[in-house]
Amino acid sequence: MKYLNTENQQLKTTIKFIFLVVLLSSFQSLSAKPTTNFSLFSHLHFNRFEQQIKSEVGGEKGDLLTEDVEISLHFGFEYSLLEHWSLGLFIRFDQGTRELGQFDSLDSSNQPVIVNNIGGAFSEAWLGPYAGFRRGIFAVDLGYGLLGFRDDKARDDIKNINGESNGSFRTSLSVAWFISAGLTAPLLDFLDLSIRFEYRIRYYEFLDNKKLMGDIAHGTQNITPFIGIHWKI
Numbered sequence: 001m002k003y004l005n006t007e008n009q010q011l012k013t014t015i016k017f018i019f020l021v022v023l024l025s026s027f028q029s030l031s032a033k034p035t036t037n038f039s040l041f042s043h044l045h046f047n048r049f050e051q052q053i054k055s056e057v058g059g060e061k062g063d064l065l066t067e068d069v070e071i072s073l074h075f076g077f078e079y080s081l082l083e084h085w086s087l088g089l090f091i092r093f094d095q096g097t098r099e100l101g102q103f104d105s106l107d108s109s110n111q112p113v114i115v116n117n118i119g120g121a122f123s124e125a126w127l128g129p130y131a132g133f134r135r136g137i138f139a140v141d142l143g144y145g146l147l148g149f150r151d152d153k154a155r156d157d158i159k160n161i162n163g164e165s166n167g168s169f170r171t172s173l174s175v176a177w178f179i180s181a182g183l184t185a186p187l188l189d190f191l192d193l194s195i196r197f198e199y200r201i202r203y204y205e206f207l208d209n210k211k212l213m214g215d216i217a218h219g220t221q222n223i224t225p226f227i228g229i230h231w232k233i
Contacts, residue, residue, distance in 0.1 A: 037080035043196060043228030045072040047096075053103050053112035062111040065103060067119075070096035074198075074226060076130065084135050090143055092126040098154060120153025126176075137183050139194070145176030145202060158218055160210040167208025169218065176202040184230060192230040199223050 051066035071094070078088025099119035107113055130143030148171030156165040182196035204218040205211065212218065 037086075038233040039078055039080070039086075040231040040233065041074075041076045041078070041194060041228055043072075043074040043194065043226035045074075045224050045226050046070070053106075053114075055106055055110040059110070063101070063114045064099070065101055065112070065114060067097060067099045069098075070094065072224060072226070074228070078130075078132060080134075084133055086132040086134065088130050088132065090126070090128060090130050092124075092145075094124040095122070097121045118154065122150065122152040122154065124148070124150040126171075128176075130178075134184075137185065139180075139182055139184055139196070141178075141180045141196075143178045143180075145171050145178070147171075148176050148202060150204065155218070158207065158216075159213045160207040161213050162208075162210055163213065164208055164210075169204035170206040170209065172203040172205045172217065174203075175219075180226070182226075187229075190232045192232075194226075194228045194230045196226045196228070197223065198226060 047068070047070045049066070049068040050064050052061065052064050054060070054062070073093045074090065075092075076088050076090040078086045080086045097120065099117060101114035101117040104113040104115045126145040126148045128144045128146035128148075130141050132142075133140045150169040150171075152169065155169075159165045160167075178198055178200040180196040180198035182194060184192040184194050186192050199221070200223075201219075201221040204220070
């Protein structure tokens with residue numbers, strides 16, 4: 001546990017430092033036209049989905065039946081190697097909550113009674129390299145999660161070989177990938193608007209730095225739309 005906490009702290013410190021460098025560099029790039037093959041990007045995703053039960057349409061809001069909230073931030077720093085190809089380093093943060101319950105009845109004040117609640121908050125951080133292809137307004141990226149950690153309060157049913165369910169999941173070294181494709185539209189000489197759709201797949205094989213019980217793998221995949229900006233330094 002102490003080793004994992006130290007590892008998480010080192011990852012967070014590294015991510016904060018790289019993000020600060022990216023942010024400072026982006027401010028400098030806003031005052032001049034691009035002079036090198038370096039560029040920066042930042043993408044944002046936000047999603048909120050909820051369900052509820054009311055005694056009547058437009059009635060007072062009670063406990064939610066379903067709540068799914070997620071915000072994702074994706075930052076990158078890249079260098080153009082050839083006319084259409086580039087290599088870079090990305091940082092990715094995800095945070096949100098997923099909760100689900102079952103409707104039982106209405107109480108004496110006509111408020112829904114929700115039972116069998118499951119779920120909880122989650123957070124995830126990735127750091128790794130990626131390769132990009134750019135041609136006209138089209139863009140494709142393929143990235144690898146070299147370091148990936150996930151805290152998930154809803155997954156206390158998955159335990160490590162010591163029977164523990166606390167701590168952070170760590171991604172597999174072989175399956176932690178994303179591929180994104182989309183369009184870019186020029187806003188200024190050095191600034192583009194970027195819209196991407198990303199497919200991400202990863203397996204978690206460790207919890208609190210120990211193999212999962214039964215030598216299982218916890219798989220996760222998702223498709224996420226992003227909107228952002230691309231700076232040419």
